[in-house]
Amino acid sequence: MVETVLLVGVAASIFVGFNIGGSSTGITWGPSVGAGIVTKTTAAAVMTFFVFFGGWTVGRNVMETLSEGIVTVDLTLSAGVAVLFFIGLGMLVANVFGVPVPTSMTTVGAIAGLGLATGTLNYATVAGIVTWWIVTPVIGLWIGVLIGRYIYPWVNRRVDIEKSEGPLLRLERRGTVPTPALGPNTTRQEFGTTIAVFVIGCYMAFSAGASNVPNAAAPLVGTVDGLGADTAIIVATLAIGLGGFTIARRTMDSVGGELSDIPLLAALFVMVTASTITTILSWAGIPISLVMATVMTIVGIGWGRATRPVTVREAVTRDVGNAEIELGAIVSEEKVGETAPRIGQPEADEVLRGDDLFNPRAIVKYVSMWIIGPSMSTILAYGFFTVLPGIA
Amino acid sequence: MISRVLVPMDDSDHAEHALEYALENYPDAEITVLHIVGVPSMMMGDAVGLSLEDDLEKAADDRAEPVIERAREVAADRDREIETVVGIGHPARNIIDRADDYDAIVLGSHGADWNRATRRFLVGNVAETVSKRAPVPVTIVR
Numbered sequence: 001m002v003e004t005v006l007l008v009g010v011a012a013s014i015f016v017g018f019n020i021g022g023s024s025t026g027i028t029w030g031p032s033v034g035a036g037i038v039t040k041t042t043a044a045a046v047m048t049f050f051v052f053f054g055g056w057t058v059g060r061n062v063m064e065t066l067s068e069g070i071v072t073v074d075l076t077l078s079a080g081v082a083v084l085f086f087i088g089l090g091m092l093v094a095n096v097f098g099v100p101v102p103t104s105m106t107t108v109g110a111i112a113g114l115g116l117a118t119g120t121l122n123y124a125t126v127a128g129i130v131t132w133w134i135v136t137p138v139i140g141l142w143i144g145v146l147i148g149r150y151i152y153p154w155v156n157r158r159v160d161i162e163k164s165e166g167p168l169l170r171l172e173r174r175g176t177v178p179t180p181a182l183g184p185n186t187t188r189q190e191f192g193t194t195i196a197v198f199v200i201g202c203y204m205a206f207s208a209g210a211s212n213v214p215n216a217a218a219p220l221v222g223t224v225d226g227l228g229a230d231t232a233i234i235v236a237t238l239a240i241g242l243g244g245f246t247i248a249r250r251t252m253d254s255v256g257g258e259l260s261d262i263p264l265l266a267a268l269f270v271m272v273t274a275s276t277i278t279t280i281l282s283w284a285g286i287p288i289s290l291v292m293a294t295v296m297t298i299v300g301i302g303w304g305r306a307t308r309p310v311t312v313r314e315a316v317t318r319d320v321g322n323a324e325i326e327l328g329a330i331v332s333e334e335k336v337g338e339t340a341p342r343i344g345q346p347e348a349d350e351v352l353r354g355d356d357l358f359n360p361r362a363i364v365k366y367v368s369m370w371i372i373g374p375s376m377s378t379i380l381a382y383g384f385f386t387v388l389p390g391i392a
Numbered sequence: 393m394i395s396r397v398l399v400p401m402d403d404s405d406h407a408e409h410a411l412e413y414a415l416e417n418y419p420d421a422e423i424t425v426l427h428i429v430g431v432p433s434m435m436m437g438d439a440v441g442l443s444l445e446d447d448l449e450k451a452a453d454d455r456a457e458p459v460i461e462r463a464r465e466v467a468a469d470r471d472r473e474i475e476t477v478v479g480i481g482h483p484a485r486n487i488i489d490r491a492d493d494y495d496a497i498v499l500g501s502h503g504a505d506w507n508r509a510t511r512r513f514l515v516g517n518v519a520e521t522v523s524k525r526a527p528v529p530v531t532i533v534r
Contacts, residue, residue, distance in 0.1 A: 295435060352449055352478075352479075354480075356482075358443075362436075
């Protein structure tokens with residue numbers, strides 16, 4: 001009986017890990033694959049390694065929170081399996097309806113529902129987690145705005161990320177010992193930026209492992225009948241890797257491809273910011289969604305840039321050909337407060353305003369998913385464990 | 393008398409049908425095709441990519457080019473000229489804000505099929521919203 005439950009649990013864990021692998025590999029490597037810096041296969045292989053690395057180290061803190069922190073007693077194996085099914089259900093909803101349901105939040109919700117039903121919920125821990133869920137998007141947005149408004153334009157003027165024809169490196173055979181040298185068209189800056197893109201991808205993969213491995217692994221850990229933490233981490237990593245090699249080929253084009261609409265330099269800023277937020281919180285044992293941190297940073301950067309003040313000096317230093325347009329941009333900035341429609345003006349005089357791109361309602365919808373997702377999983381798990389107390 | 397018709401278009405077949413309908417049924421009207429770029433999406437990629445451009449106008453025009461070009465071809469097939477305008481951001485709000493300058497709006501029942509649920513989640517059903525809120529008559533073409 002126990003073996004059967006464990007087998008079902010491992011299968012559920014693999015399903016969850018597989019889906020996580022698909023989505024997080026897409027977000028992590030989409031921009032670099034889109035820019036032609038790494039291949040999809042390399043991306044999946046590197047992803048698997050760093051996901052394991054993140055899960056094995058920082059991820060343990062999150063696992064501890066999930067399996068021992070949210071409920072005051074250890075999870076039983078059957079309860080863990082049920083929790084995995086709720087996580088899987090959340091992913092199914094996300095896939096079918098194409099809405100972002102954050103896995104880390106669904107997981108916490110499902111375990112909290114179990115705690116509510118059995119009266120073992122650790123309210124202090126849950127309150128701490130929820131507080132960070134509220135604070136994190138605000139921090140991400142704020143950092144994004146700072147980057148978009150002040151740092152990005154400055155760096156963008158100085159750094160040029162490009163991919164030249166031919167291999168990045170070649171082997172220099174003229175000496176007695178072959179040594180690697182820059183490829184035929186590789187400039188020193190291209191070499192530097194390519195390495196940077198790669199390293200940042202690894203960093204994000206690490207943070208994805210730290211935050212996501214526990215979702216697939218933790219429900220099976222912490223019981224006499226369940227798996228040991230090490231085994232569960234390895235199973236989750238393999239499942240995530242499997243997702244990375246298979247369905248991520250598609251997600252790198254969809255979700256990741258959308259990130260390719262952003263200049264690579266901006267995507268790198270997003271990746272560093274989101275990974276840092278996720279790694280720090282995971283280290284502190286707070287389950288956090290990498291996607292949430294990513295989306296808020298992206299929106300922050302775009303919004304910060306769209307609402308940037310155009311200084312007169314900046315406008316004047318541009319060449320004459322652009323001066324007229326820049327003048328229009330300054331005028332449009334001054335009109336930000338103006339709400340009355342300009343009736344009867346010909347369309348040609350219209351000036352596009354960057355801040356129109358950021359409809360507050362779209363952001364409210366993201367936020368609503370971050371409330372509805374975990375709430376639904378809490379309610380469903382609560383109902384489930386109330387009706388079937390034997391499983392808990 | 394309907395003399396100015398606004399036809400908001402995306403890259404879908406439905407949008408093209410809407411333009412064909414407008415050209416056929418308003419033979420004497422001035423037809424303006426509106427294409428909106430930087431529409432909210434899952435990761436806000438398009439919108440943010442656009443806002444990071446130095447020259448927003450040019451970047452928006454570049455992105456709108458394929459749809460605008462297609463619209464011109466459809467019109468040219470019927471020996472008609474069309475006005476074109478590019479908007480950015482939220483489609484429904486964009487259309488409604490401009491509606492006062494026109495006598496009628498003609499648009500497709502729904503947009504491109506890929507990832508329809510996502511689009512619906514983030515931007516809603518454009519045709520539905522426009523038909524409810526626009527100050528002028530709205531024709532929805534299937």
